[in-house]
Amino acid sequence: MSEHKDFLRTIVEKDLKSGKYKNIITRFPPEPNGFPHIGHAKSIAINFGIARDYNGYCNLRMDDTNPTTEDTRYVEALKDAVEWLGFKWEGDVRYTSDYFEKLYDWAVELVKMGKAYVDSLDEETMREYRGTVTESGRRSEYAKRSVEENLDLLERMKNGEFKDGAHVLRAKIDMSAPNMKMRDPLLYRIRHAHHYRAGDKWAIYPMYDFGHCLSDYIEGVTHSICTLEFENNRDIYDWVLDTLKLEPPRPYQHEFARLGINYTVMSKRKLLELVNEKRVSGWDDPRLPTIAGFRRRGYTPESILNFCDQIGIAKANSTVDFSQLEFCIRDDLNTKVPRVMCVLDPLKVTIENYEGSEELDAPYYPDDVPKEGARKVPFSKEIYIEREDFSENPPEGYYRLTLTQAVRLKHAYIITCKEIKKDRNGNITEIIAEYNPESKSGQDTSGIKVKSAIQWVDAVSAKKVEVRLYDRLYSCENPQSIEDLNPDSLKIIKNALIEPAVITEKPDVRFQFEREGYFYADPIDYTDANPVFNKIVGLKDSWGKKEKQQKPLTTRRTQPKKVQIEGETEPMSEHEQALFNKYTTELKLNSMVAEILARDNKLSSFYEDTLSANNSPITIANLVANEVARELKEKEIDELQFNPAQIAELVKILDNGTISNKIAKEVFEEMVKSGENPTQIVEAKGLIQISDTSVIEPIIDEIIAKNPDNVEKFRAGNTNLLGFFVGQVLKATDGKANPKVVNELVAQKLK
């Protein structure tokens, strides 16, 4: 766990500390109606991760309340995903469908309480009745049905006596609730459908809002973590649990932002479309952000988990750079997999002065990877190198083989180019080269320095392999439709050449093809006769990048600062205007403060009451407009712990210098909580301000002596540090030192 906790862990810790819960129970509750993707991985990492971090446990629950879309194959995929990521759910897999009986009993209970009713409006009418976001809805006439009638109807719904859509069970909440979700939400609907687990037993199925909170409760879940789009549903979550008066403790819902990654799509609908329209080869197509896709591509669970860790958890909608994911898989594989040589686009090289053959020793791992292992690499007169590693007209900074530039064959000899052979069209078909017998890798006495070492394979022993080069699925950052698909997301190379050990020894399933990238033996299509490798990710390529980037770097510094349009504030009413005028002219308040007070009649009346007890208009105004305003945001005046007379008193001791502004805030906080008198608080806590320089000075000297680095930085021009020193002094005096005095003194001493 990193040292900075995310907001969910902060909540969990607080709940543990306060004793709200003894143990933490979370759950990962997917609906089995689609294949899990990396967004699910984030949720899995959060839910299982929190349970692990706080010694609790996490359930895996299929939220299977909609029989028409769900299927066992998805259940399997979901279980598989969790396991692959290395997590264990508590006990057996749970299913909301296992709770149907209990859920139904609770529904009956709500009906008995008069909190739920059977509605028989048709779908369209119901929609009309719901109103809109700006207009309130109205309640169906059926809401007037008696408890007995509702009970009877509900039972018959359950028994399958009615057709789909004939009736629904709704919670009786508030048809004019500003939160649309609270306008008598549906609890049950009739569905004469076969459920993949419950079979044909049920003719009615619970809705998400009814089933989810209660399933959490049944399982003893403490923190029900879901994504942002359920924020509006939280009110129902609470309503159901509270209305049923269930025995505590009960779960609470918390929401985080779902994962978005650029150059790909994450919605079930769009993913399904890609698969159904055969734009990809299936759910496990290595270009897809599905768990199965990543797995087939060769990503490791560690890399995915690491990614989830790196991106953090917050409430702001965001889109993570694909490069972050690429970093994670490279970072993981770098220390794990063997390096081997594979030539994707072969160019024949004949080494004129070499005769016979030999087997060269080559370690699988570079020096900086602490792993053992080596293989033999056959070498002879005819070899293949990567076409890109030779250039007849090299650009500036080219390190590889040229007419005049020698290069090392990795693990072998240094060669120089003698002659180029071309076909009729001018394409290079072969290079005639010469090797230096003194330059053998590991026993080089030639003294030749080369700019680079390139990969190669021996012509006679190399094996032919198929290599599938995958790139981002879409060509734009924020793809909208299939038109944004990247036409080059898959390139298949049928005739790549690989050194024999990879095929014969099979030292691993993942490899780094030296200087190319990381590759994975395809778990499905790979056969000994036709080996297939998937490209997981390329190596970082600062040369390739430099080559492409010919266009001048646009100076991004001078971005157009976008002008922000100021909206109009509603004009003040006549009464407010009059107050405002009085405040600014008679009482000399600044116009901002005057406006805050004038526009809010709770504030203005509180202000005037305070003023009548202490004639200090400006200080009181500032206090009321800034501090009292915060308390009055969601409360009425008579709900406050403190009263105007106490504020008047606070202002008095503030005005006469007994306490500083900083202390005044502290005292105010205390008044908010306890309602005690300010003078008492000041006395009890000994908060009287220290303005005596002879007391303060030695403290400053001490702080300065303790922080020589910061003194230096300050003197070098970092004047922000003044705040640091003042803060330190204030901390040392428990906030009692007069900050103005401290400020002056510190500034003086640091000069």
Added chain:
RNA sequence: UGGGGUAUCGCCAAGCGGUAAGGCCGCGGCUUUUGGUGCCGCUAUUCGGGGGUUCGAAUCCCUCUACCCCAUCCA
């Protein structure tokens, strides 16, 4: 538009009145038989805008703006 959210570097993201963390990307340099890795530097005088309170504001107050979610018998 009523309600609920969110705004800190190109992308994520800490920060909760006292020195603007960290990661990715990018840019330099060193190391390197991978133009990889590793290491070392650099990259926000400023926190969506404007005001206010304060010795001191990303943090508190006011206000404006932008974006996301909600009117499925989906979850």
